[in-house]
Amino acid sequence: MRRSWLSLLMAGFALPAAAVLWKSQDASRFFAAFAEPPGLLQGCTDVPEAMTLATELRDRALRVERYMQSIDEKKAELAAAERALVVRLGELRAQKDGIRARRSNDTSAVRSDIDRLVAVYDQMKPTEAAAVLSNLPADFAAEILMRVQPENGARIIASVEPRQAALLTAQMGARNLRKR
Structure with a gap:
């Protein structure tokens, strides 16, 4: 019995609310009225x-x-x-x-050019190569001597004046120390 009263009450409240919504057709305006009351500072x-x-x-x-x-x-x-x-x-x-x-x-x-230059010195006679290397800067001559074939390098150093040979040998040793 309580359930029937509850259903009746619910229908009594739901029907008028549905009628108002259906009649207004613009429900957003209906709810907007509650969101922002007009004339907040009125009075x-x-x-x-x-x-x-x-x-x-x-x-x-x-x-x-x-x-x-x-x-x-x-x-x-x-x-x-x-x-x-x-x-x-x-x-x-x-x-x-x-x-x-x-x-x-x-x-x-540059490496390619140096390799070609070393190949040229490898092909030269040791005395001719020694004469040319004696006139080059010591560090450049030492670099060339480091890259030629060891046998050719030994012959070239042997053909260089002893003082120049000592300088070139020192440059070659210093080059190895700088790389470390």
Whole structure:
């Protein structure tokens, strides 16, 4: 019996609510009336504290809104700067890769030239090679002597004046120490 009364009561409340919703057809307007009461300060204009508080709150809300706008502008500026930096970083990486490639090509070209020069000195007679190496800077001559065939290098050093041979030998030893 209690269940029947409960059902009757529920139907009694639900039917008028459904009728109101159906009749209004714009339910959002019906619920919006509860969300924001019209004329919040209506009737409070004679209370200075309420008016001051309302003005201060409105001013604070405006300041917060301006601050949020400036934060949004800063975010946009930061995003633009970040995009520019990413683009610039890509450009710099491409330049770096290009420099590495050129440097690698240059290094291989220099090595190739040195290998050809060493081959020339390997083909020369030791006395002729000694005469030429005596007129070269000591560090360059020592580098060539380090790269020629050991037998040829020994013959060339033997053909060089003793003082020059000592200098070249010291340069060759110093070169090995610098690499360590």
